[in-house]
Amino acid sequence: MKTTLILGAGFSKNSGVPIQSEIPALLTKARENNDFENRVSLVMEGFLRDVFGFEKDIYPELDDLLTCMDISTNSEHHLGIKYSPIHLRALKRLIIYRIFxxxxxxxxYSREVDKLIRFFIEHGLEDTGFLVLNWDTVLEKYISMIDPGIVIDYCNGGKYLTEDGRFKEKRNEDRRIKVVKVHGSCNWLYCDNCRVLINDTLSRMPNIRKIGFKKSDFELFDEMKELADRIFLEDIRCFICGDNVSAHIATQSYRKSFRTNSFPDIWDRAEDMLTNSEKWVFIGYSLPQADYEFKHLLKICELKLRHRKERKLSIDVVLLNSETATNKYRSFFGNKINRIFNGGIGEYMNYLQST
Structure with missing residues (x-):
């Protein structure tokens, strides 16, 4: 592997996907002519008001929101009298559903992003890997548009959900591209019983089915009680043991859980990809403090074989008008950075096409 592209929220922002700081305001957004979605918004609004003193246009940060919930549920404590661990677990499922x-x-669609992904695909699948910190499937959409014959290898040991609803081992086609998603993905499903991971690469499973909702989740909240009997939630069953499967992600929290069965393997693959690359290209990633574990991984991979390599690791950074993030990179990597492009993907593509 010669080049690893490390994609953050800014990469997806180019395709209309909101960055983390924009998501809290969207959790409570109502939708016209959709009773279920509007009731979800009311539950979200009530929770933010009760716990975080929500007022119009003043929202808690997503890290704070999810960290408070995770600490309370993991320690079996309330967040105030109204929100027991049972309520908080149901609320977290609603929040994840809304985020998905x-x-x-x-x-x-972004023409610039299309050109970027196309450039690296055309320069050799075997030489390029993607390390993604986002839950979304923006990268997968572009790969599919550019060449539907390319097989996405998530490097997670999971099975693959096919077009006809069957499950199979990953395919052996020659045109394969490695995509390692260290925080999970909104198109992954996981069985808590036999611990199999299922990749819904084509995102055929609707969000309301893959979150793992239970009827009791809706009965906990006054705004949703009358919907509990009207919403048909057909469980997704594990093809191995028959238990329910549901979404598999590490939430934006200072208490991310990387201890479940698949995440250690995924992080091992990320370490291999980074260690064996000659070039890292960061695109739209701001080195946030909450990603301290990933930043530590970067530093390990940068240093552990540096004394044995003939060629120095090359680091490019692609940002958009962010002096704050630029300073973070300079303080973290120092003179090891090759180039910083603060004019976005367009500036970076102009450079690639001129060399």
Whole structure:
């Protein structure tokens, strides 16, 4: 592997997907002519008001919101009298459902992103890998548009959900591209019983089915009680053991859980990809403090074989008008950075096409 592209939220922002700081305002957004979605918004609004003193246009940060919920549920404590661990677990499923819907519905085509992905695909699948920190499937959409014959290898040991609803091992086609998603993906499903991971590469499973909702989740909230008997939630069953499967992600929290069965393997693959690359290209990633574990991984991979390599690791950074993120990179990598492009993907593509 010669080049690893490390994609952050800014990469997806080019295709209309909101960045993390924009998501809290969208959690409470009402939708016309959709009773279920509007009731979800009311539950979200009530929770933000009760716990975070929500007022119009003043929202808690997503990290704070999810970290408070995770610490309370993991320690079996309330967040105030109204929100027991049972309520908080149901609320977290609603929040993840809403985030998945936002990621899916906001995608718009970007010619610049298309040109970027096309450039690296045409320069050799075997030489390029993608390390993605986002849950969305923006990258997968472009790969499919550019060449539907390319097989996405998530490097997670999972099975693959096919067009006819069957499950199979990953395919052995020659045209394969490695995509490692260290925080999980909105098109992954996981069985808590036999611990199999299922990749819904084509995103055929609707969000409301893959979150793992239970009827009791809706009965906990006054705004949704009357919907509990009207919403048909057909469980997704594991093809190995028959238990329910549901979404498999590490949430934006200072208490991300990387201890489940698949995440250690995924992080091992990420380490291999980074260690064996000659070039890292960061695109739209701001080195946030909450990603301290990933930043530590970067530093390990940068240093551990540096004394044995003939060629120095080359690091390019692609940002958009962000001096703050530029300073973070300079303080973290120092003089090891090759180039920083603060004019976005367009500036970076102009450079690639001129060399």
């Amino acid at each position: 819907s936002i990621l899916e519905d906001s995608f718009t």
